[in-house]
Amino acid sequence: MFYARFYPPAWVILALLLAMGCTDNAQEDIMALLMAQQEAWNAGDIDAFMEGYVGSDELRFVSSSGEIRGWDSTLARYHRAYPDRAAMGQLTFDIRDVRVLSSEYAFIYGAYMLERADDRPTGLFTLLAANSGQGWRIVHDHTSADEVHASSD
DSSP: OOOOOOOOOHHHHHHHHHHHHHHHHHHHHHHHHHHHHHHHHHTTOHHHHGGGBOSSTTOEEEETTEEEESHHHHHHHHHHHOOSHHHHOEEEEEEEEEEEOSSSEEEEEEEEEEEOSSOOOEEEEEEEEEEETTEEEEEEEEEEEOOOOOOOO
16 A cells, blocks of 8 residues: 655645744744833833824724724824823733734734722723734724723633
8 A cells, every 4th residue: 555645845844843933033023012012011112002002093992982094093092092191091901812824814802901099990801913024903992981800721
């Protein structure tokens, strides 16, 4: 009996090895992006916070207030909703899942908590991040206010 051996082309092996290695780096890069956003928020710097989003009309932000398209419109929304440090409060992200879907896209699921003088709003979010010439940037953000419970990991 004749058994043919299959040897994948070298480029397939290289692509698989790169993809496996890129996953950890991508997750680290995405976590760094989110932590930079958290730090910018807590410094009262909405403009720096917005650097985590793709700087184009491709950006889509969805919340209970509706859908906003584009970086400029999203920035304006944040400035309207959070006009001063007291309104911004202290932000904490609880990143519950980062799934690198490919070398170009990743899905992020998490919770947020804001601590302010008079209240503590919480909620959940799902993000789609794209890896572009700017590095990883959020292209889709769906955030909803909700009572957040401890992660069940």
